[in-house]
Amino acid sequence: MKPSDTIVRVSRGHITESLHRIHLAVVDNQGTLLHGAGDPHLLTFARSTAKLIQALPVIESGAADHFGLTEAEIALCCASHNGEAEHVSTARGILGKLGYHAKHLQCGAHEPYHAPTAQAMRERGESPSTLHNNCSGKHSGMLSLSSHLGASPDTYMSPEHPVQVLMLDAVSAMSDVPKEQMELGIDGCGVPVFGMPINHLALAFARLGSPQGLSAERANACQRIVNAVRKYPQFLAGSDRFDTRLIEVTKGRVIGKMGAEGIFALSIPEQAIGFVLKVEDGNIRALYPAVTEALKQLGYLSETEVSELKEFHTPAVHNWQGTEVGRIRPDFCL
């Protein structure tokens, strides 16, 4: 390791057993790079971090108001939620306002992320439904937009569908990545995902929190999304989740979202900051330690806030018997 490497170490006993490399971009709402580590222009997929940006057309189109979506429901549209009871019932509630049902969601089903909820379902012999999928809020939001546009609910995941066209428009405009340069892939839940340099994703998050210079309509939609997740952080992720705790601990000063393959995007609205951190190898176990450490070093979290996030900052590694056998620790200096 070079001293300049930005890494997270996974120790066992007295040595490092494995390590994770980190890439970071911190920008202002003009796109100026304020801090970088690794490759701040690294090309990768935004994955679920884009959900907060993808919620924009749901509001701007008038769909959210037409169907009377609440702030909790808007927060759930931005979520990779835990599949806890309140997440499932809220997703069902959105669909009910549209006259739709769980079967209209095309995200597939998986067990709730929240282990106690998953365990309880297993013990009751219940199978997970599409409502338990961590993306059910986003898909419900997509269906509300589709319905409001008078489009077919059957093909809402297709890149040509008006819903996905509007989502690409919004992500492209917010990140300053021309549509024809945006890399498109397919997400875990089947919809298009957006590939771009991490500094551009950071720009989208800086603008989300500090939308000065954007159209009044877009700025208003940004503000409503920020307000929704600030007020209902439990709906952005859930119990024992970093995304939720980060908002709670900072009292809404820092708003961030994880994505699969170890990516995290956040906004500090009052400082016009956008921040994206990617674990090179995609392993989420290094993500929250690295994000917490980077925010600490850059002065965006106080010592007290860092200590409240301790379980995410330097988590223990346990064996099958529950004995602590190692630690995950960030080891870098920005």
Place this chain on the structure above:
Amino acid sequence: MKPSDTIVRVSRGHITESLHRIHLAVVDNQGTLLHGAGDPHLLTFARSTAKLIQALPVIESGAADHFGLTEAEIALCCASHNGEAEHVSTARGILGKLGYHAKHLQCGAHEPYHAPTAQAMRERGESPSTLHNNCSGKHSGMLSLSSHLGASPDTYMSPEHPVQVLMLDAVSAMSDVPKEQMELGIDGCGVPVFGMPINHLALAFARLGSPQGLSAERANACQRIVNAVRKYPQFLAGSDRFDTRLIEVTKGRVIGKMGAEGIFALSIPEQAIGFVLKVEDGNIRALYPAVTEALKQLGYLSETEVSELKEFHTPAVHNWQGTEVGRIRPDFCL
């Protein structure tokens, strides 16, 4: 990426979403480094790759013969097995020969690695026992050694117990790492694990397959272990597992073992080769692609053998709906 980097790419759509870095050491049975990539002297833990070496004192002590362990049972002592029916019954069989039971195993319980077996158990409402733990064969072997030595079965996981003292002796001697320089940690199953440079672990595997120059007693034990896993590869891992398939596909010419945190050690007995590959970040998804590619490039696997291992060489990435959304591909030139 520098062109010289040894990496495995995880693609989505048209781009690399995440990547894994690889470290490799290939040595002969004198410890001479024949091929290296990344850092061939990287210090990390051998984890379960050491099981084949740890089986030596079970044989050398006379325990295996005293209790009449079969070759299949010896292979299971070297295994991180799938928890399939034959693995569970074979572990139970070893314990029966000692007059012990599942409760004497201190490895803890986890669901079988073999997903269909785990699913069937869940559907029957069965909880996993210590016999399903992937290490139950190793622990049964440790108990046979403990019993043969007249030691207490209650403390066999302790570093001071005669069983663990003999295991450290064997691993130290085979790897040429003095005992006082061996890094010790605690494994997932509770017993001591051995930390050493990967080229030294490779030496242990070269000697396992080509024990010329070792004592007759040790050479004989090495040969018996190699014979056992060659004859019963299903007991080393199980259905759909790389370790088992590698032996089957090469008809026993290449004998290898995975370990947690993305490490693989193998022996090519007739060529006196030891080979250790470590995924820097510990993610097993990159392990078999990298091992297969490295063996291919070094001429240790034929084209036909590589094609028979195709599902491990360049596996697809699927989403929740089962759609292929990407690939895992080695991208290096040794």
